[in-house]
Amino acid sequence: MKVLLSGNEAVARGAYESGVVFASAYPGTPSTEILENIVQYKEIYAEWSPNEKVALDAAIGAAYAGKRALAAMKMVGLNVAAEALFYSSHTGFDGALVIVSADDPGMHSSQNEQDNRHYAKFAKVPMLEPTDSQEAKDFVGLALDISEKFDTPVLLRLSTRICHSSTLVELGERKAVKDEPKPFVRNPAKYSMIPGFARRRHPVMEQRLKDLAEYAETFPYNKAEWGDRSLGVVANGVAYQYAREVFPEASFLRLGMSWPLPEKLIRDFASQVDKVVVIEELDPFLEEHLKIMGIEVAAGKEFFPILDEFNPGIVRDAAFKAGLVDETVGVQKVEMGDLPPRPPVLCAGCPHRPVYYMLKKYGLVVNSDIGCYALAVLPPIATTDTLGCMGASIGVAHGINRAGVEERAVATIGDSTLWHAGMPGLLNVVYNKSNTVTIILDNLTTAMTGHQPHPSTGRTLMGEETVKGDFEALARAMGYDEVRTVDPLNLEELEEALKASLDSNKPAVVITRSPCIFMYDERPALYYVDVERCNACGRCFEIGCPAVIRSEAIHEKSGKAKAEINSILCFGCAVCEQVCARNAIHLVEE
Amino acid sequence: MKTTNFALVGVGGQGVLLASDILSELGAHVGFDVKKSEVHGMAQRGGSVLSQVRWGDKVYAPLVGKGSVDYLVSFELLEALRWLDFLKPDGIAVVNEQRLPPLAVSSGGMEYPSEERIRKALSQASKEYYIVPALAKAQELGTERATNVVLLGALSRHLDVPEKQWLEVIEKRVPKKYVDLNRKAFAAGQSL
16 A cells, blocks of 8 residues: 655654664754654654764664664754764674765755765765655665665665655565564674774775675666666756656666765766766765766756755756756746745744843843754844854854953853753853853753753653753753853843843853743733833834734824734733833733 | 646645645545655744645656646735745636735734735736635634635635545544534535
8 A cells, every 4th residue: 555655754664664673863854753753663762862973873882782773863963973973884783774864955944055975975885865755765674784784884865855745655564673682792893993993994894885886786776767868867866856857758867876876887877878967956976976987967067056955947947058958947927026024933922032132132142053043043033143053052152252252142052952062062161261151041842843852851752751851950060150040931030140140250051941832731821912001112022022013003192003912823921011111011811 | 647736835833734735645545646845844933834736647856846836725815925936827826815914014014915916916827816715714614723624625626536535535634523624614615
């Protein structure tokens, strides 16, 4: 029977069918749903690790224990886990390991655009790339077979469009696996990478790459699909699907294994077509290797862009410019005019909002981090000066303060992000004695990726109760004297804590603790504006809450719109009530 | 058969993704190859949402570009305008009569496009367009949440798929206790 599965659901199913017994990940768009689906299969132990490096180390451990393991992450997560990728490439395993890297061309939900095919070449490991959900499922099993046969981790590279597109998949049965513990295979020369041992492993890896290149020639998803031989398209990943639509008659060489490349197959293909074009998203990875092989590429990155993700329209436009097709898409010229944008915004009632309201008031240099609060970069809040990657906020704020600017620099970082990559930075501030104030935005969940549990929620991915990490105790153990926990929805309390921390001129931590609105079963309260009392001063608009809107009522003297509260959106946080100088905002008694 | 392309658009939280789940399941149910594509994550925080569904004998790409959509189903008036250039010139637009002013309008200085402007653009860009009171119909049935199935009912009038098959898929996709409500919602949409 065929069912519609997203690429992420298909990878989870593939893990199940191919006998995976251990899976680990840190949530990150577009990869999050892989583990969320794997956890449905009771045969697989699954965990949210605090970060991708730990997830990969743990999966490597499971593979050392002789099991089939999977680690999943978004593409920038592999930057975090890179060190583990490299040593595991040296050691290989008694069991098998597939590492899923979900790339995000177009940066739908990422801080940079990067092509993780380079990691395969860099770390000298094979990489598979599916073109739809069926292959996403099947490639998990193929990757594990390759991992076992060649004693190597295998990268499975997805992209946002593979992860979040649903296509029909034929389901299979779970492969029989032996899951009983067996004695650990002790082999320090293989698994303990001191220089002397690593030096002996390096030539093994080089030979492995040669063997893999040989295997790539016969890999069933590296194949020529013959059509009209005047044009030969070399493509991989979802770009192959777009190219198929644009060139229905052409010959194709699709590369399901993007590293190492099957040179014989590529040369053979190129010699049988009049001209070769390469269609791949992001970097000219295949194109460069074809050129190194001396193959003339008639159209590559000068037409098919490096930037952004593709779609059939983009591929057709590029093909038209390259003179490969006669017509481009007839996009209608619709007079749409200037449309009001609708970017994502912090929810009404979000406990992050008042923190940024307060930071703006004090004119601080705000260094932020990865999470929903990244939305505070843009209007209406627009109170963030720097934002780099997971955990960057604290280190950057420390550097700014140590180097010295007129203003004080502070860091804002979410609870899950602090556990992920914030702890070393937090330690650095107190160890190297800068007067940096770190604000831990503790909303008791990993909100942006869809409310996953983390090390201070008291819950695991598999739904078990567990310890709750304690930020106050953590900061004190690091040596902080200035540690305050406040409810950010209480502006007076929040301001007092911020002021006292800044005034102490010492390393300080402020934990602003209030649950994400999605943690409530129903909204706690609802507020309204007394139109008679409102004098249209606009202070409540400065909070930037989507529930506080301009009313039709106009204040006579100033001619400005008075405020109104959208009763559907309001979540009753009462922040607007606290900033109102006219006492015009009140609780709706229900 | 030629591939049929749908774009479902709206605002995060309006039920766009469930509607596109139903539409893609329906395609598979009647025997087509189906692909569906949407984006999760940051875009869901009250932002503009686009989901694409394709039916055909063999579908390659999970999404299409501008100028390629046969049916544009919009859950909101402004969003219909925003995604209008996805339509083919002979495409059909089915639009829910609902305004959700974004922040740029509700607390910023921008104007929500007038009905006249929306109608003009729709008539320019489509073969036929229908602005339907799907929200009002759903409210009559007691819940705004049924708006998506009302809209699917309105869309069904333009597709050659028997009602029975629509209802089979809807029954499969919605929780048991809401099956009856959703059957009514679908029927209400068919009459629009």
